[in-house]
Amino acid sequence: MPWGVGIIGAGPGVGALHLPTLARLGDRFTVVHVADHGSGRAAALAAGVGAATSQGTAALLADPAVEVVAICSPPAEHARQIHESIAAGVRAILCEKPLATTAEEARSVVDACRQAGIPLLVATNHFYDEAWDRAKHHLVALESDVRTISATVALPPNGRFHAAVTELAPGPAGASSRGAPDLADPHVAAAVVRQLVLGLAVHDLPAVRDLAPDFEGVDFAAAVPPIGYTVGFRSSGVRVLLTAVMLPDGPDPVWRLTIGTSTDRVDVEFPPSFVHAGSATVRVRRGDLRTTTYRRDADDGYLREWRVLADLLDGSATMEYHEVLDDALFAVGLADAAADAIRAGARS
Amino acid sequence: MTRRIPVVAELAGYRVAVAGLPLSAQAADEAAGAIVVVDGAARWWDAAAGAIDAGAAAIVAAEPHDVPLDAVAALADLAAEVGVPVVVHRARLREDLVALAVAHREGVPPRVIVAECRASAGDLAATLRDAVGWMRALADTDLVVASAAHTADGGTALLRSSADGRVVGSMLSAVTRPEGSLLRVQALGETTTEFELDEPIGRCELTTSTARGRLVAPAVFEAGERASLRRAIDALAEQRMPGDLAALLQDAHAASAIAAART
Numbered sequence: 001m002p003w004g005v006g007i008i009g010a011g012p013g014v015g016a017l018h019l020p021t022l023a024r025l026g027d028r029f030t031v032v033h034v035a036d037h038g039s040g041r042a043a044a045l046a047a048g049v050g051a052a053t054s055q056g057t058a059a060l061l062a063d064p065a066v067e068v069v070a071i072c073s074p075p076a077e078h079a080r081q082i083h084e085s086i087a088a089g090v091r092a093i094l095c096e097k098p099l100a101t102t103a104e105e106a107r108s109v110v111d112a113c114r115q116a117g118i119p120l121l122v123a124t125n126h127f128y129d130e131a132w133d134r135a136k137h138h139l140v141a142l143e144s145d146v147r148t149i150s151a152t153v154a155l156p157p158n159g160r161f162h163a164a165v166t167e168l169a170p171g172p173a174g175a176s177s178r179g180a181p182d183l184a185d186p187h188v189a190a191a192v193v194r195q196l197v198l199g200l201a202v203h204d205l206p207a208v209r210d211l212a213p214d215f216e217g218v219d220f221a222a223a224v225p226p227i228g229y230t231v232g233f234r235s236s237g238v239r240v241l242l243t244a245v246m247l248p249d250g251p252d253p254v255w256r257l258t259i260g261t262s263t264d265r266v267d268v269e270f271p272p273s274f275v276h277a278g279s280a281t282v283r284v285r286r287g288d289l290r291t292t293t294y295r296r297d298a299d300d301g302y303l304r305e306w307r308v309l310a311d312l313l314d315g316s317a318t319m320e321y322h323e324v325l326d327d328a329l330f331a332v333g334l335a336d337a338a339a340d341a342i343r344a345g346a347r348s
Numbered sequence: 349m350t351r352r353i354p355v356v357a358e359l360a361g362y363r364v365a366v367a368g369l370p371l372s373a374q375a376a377d378e379a380a381g382a383i384v385v386v387d388g389a390a391r392w393w394d395a396a397a398g399a400i401d402a403g404a405a406a407i408v409a410a411e412p413h414d415v416p417l418d419a420v421a422a423l424a425d426l427a428a429e430v431g432v433p434v435v436v437h438r439a440r441l442r443e444d445l446v447a448l449a450v451a452h453r454e455g456v457p458p459r460v461i462v463a464e465c466r467a468s469a470g471d472l473a474a475t476l477r478d479a480v481g482w483m484r485a486l487a488d489t490d491l492v493v494a495s496a497a498h499t500a501d502g503g504t505a506l507l508r509s510s511a512d513g514r515v516v517g518s519m520l521s522a523v524t525r526p527e528g529s530l531l532r533v534q535a536l537g538e539t540t541t542e543f544e545l546d547e548p549i550g551r552c553e554l555t556t557s558t559a560r561g562r563l564v565a566p567a568v569f570e571a572g573e574r575a576s577l578r579r580a581i582d583a584l585a586e587q588r589m590p591g592d593l594a595a596l597l598q599d600a601h602a603a604s605a606i607a608a609a610r611t
Binding site: 148 | 558
């Protein structure tokens with residue numbers, strides 16, 4: 001029997017990501033309930049898959065058909081909803097990234113899940129992409145000494161990618177009419193970069209931590225208009241450069257994670273989010289001047305993260321709570337340090 | 349028929365270039381009235397100044413390795429004073445490719461630029477300098493290093509516009525094996541430029557992407573030496589002073605600030 005999934009949240013990430021993903025995994029999961037926070041979007045999404053619908057979390061968590069909760073709400077809600085889900089006795093939780101917005105929240109939710117024996121998976125889809133396994137295998141097999149890591153991201157609006165996989169109901173009036181933040185104000189810039197590190201850079205941070213686990217400090221951080229960041233930091237002696245910009249228009253997305261060793265350069269290029277175009281592409285330019293491009297897998301990281309959750313539920317995979325917590329603490333620590341660097345730069 | 353300009357060149361690549369410009373150039377031994385090619389491997393600024401003193405009509409500085417700021421600034425002053433054009437050939441920053449990259453952007457400024465350099469220890473400083481040059485050209489502004497963390501093995505840096513302080517981009521550099529440089533510059537925005545150079549493999553690609561698609565620039569078949577020599581000939585014919593030395597100094601200034609930011 002497939003596990004019954006209740007989804008908290010009804011934004012584009014649910015309509016374009018999780019519902020199409022779960023539709024591909026019908027033998028393991030079935031969506032039984034979708035709840036929103038009053039936007040009214042949940043009803044349309046639920047109707048499409050024959051699920052119940054509600055507002056808030058109470059009815060969803062009281063629904064006996066809900067065995068697994070997917071938390072796809074704004075990040076500030078995640079910790080509270082994880083605790084509520086544990087209290088309701090769910091069997092497993094998939095939480096969209098970031099797991100938490102503070103270190104205290106992260107420790108609290110991971111401890112609670114550990115004590116309750118509930119599998120907790122954070123949906124850092126890039127980390128679950130098979131391409132990352134391949135890149136990591138190359139680096140480990142050759143005992144590579146990693147010197148640098150860069151993650152470069154440029155994202156046009158998501159609309160054309162949403163349109164390729166789903167139909168989204170119009171959002172509430174005025175939802176997209178907010179002006180650009182005043183990045184000249186260092187406090188605004190610091191807050192924006194902190195939020196973007198936790199919401200965007202977090203896609204790649206588990207992979208960064210996989211190679212360079214010990215965060216040492218931020219060398220510089222700056223906000224990039226209209227919305228973006230560039231952050232240089234050190235971790236386990238590795239130089240890391242994160243740069244991202246969200247554009248009002250532009251070419252297909254750039255999402256490239258590059259690992260430099262003393263001899264090799266490994267590029268992992270991710271396809272656009274939402275479109276379910278398969279795994280990332282891994283290209284290795286070796287010190288002996290040969291370049292290898294590995295084959296892509298048909299499955300993307302979204303499919304694989306849900307499969308891992310199914311394995312955790314079935315007992316065929318081991319829940320590593322400390323890894324979930326350390327990933328979250330790494331992201332929060334980096335986000336805080338980047339924000340501090342921006343504020344300190346303004347003072348100096 | 350146009351007079352062929354004498355060219356004094358010891359470097360093999362420039363002898364080939366002279367042969368490839370049979371109507372415009374001819375090999376010569378005397379600096380007076382000639383285009384003099386100076387080897388950038390060592391103390392090229394002294395060689396260039398000496399050639400100017402000997403009456404050279406123009407100078408081509410071939411792939412400068414070291415760029416001591418004061419000495420090169422003095423050379424720039426001397427060249428300007430006597431009206432001798434100086435063309436600087438930088439293989440990683442070819443003037444024709446840079447011009448093409450800028451033209452393909454059709455005036456759309458980048459939002460942020462990322463440069464990644466990999467080179468042997470001996471080549472890293474020059475590669476980093478050329479990466480700064482790409483950033484300067486694509487952003488159309490001189491750069492200042494806002495922050496940098498660097499060791500002998502490489503580092504990171506944040507660069508801002510010296511004109512208005514806006515963030516231009518950031519740079520990641522690393523010493524690597526084997527010899528030869530890898531340089532990737534991504535100017536991200538509504539129009540995105542990507543330049544990728546893999547010197548050991550001999551791969552060079554310039555692309556420009558917009559919502560309409562991706563434009564791959566045609567391969568450049570003209571040797572860099574020939575292109576540089578041709579630029580010097582054109583500068584003489586047009587009685588024009590190229591800004592190459594000023595650009596080199598600007599890039600070297602930023603690159604030296606990065607290298608000096610030891611951690």
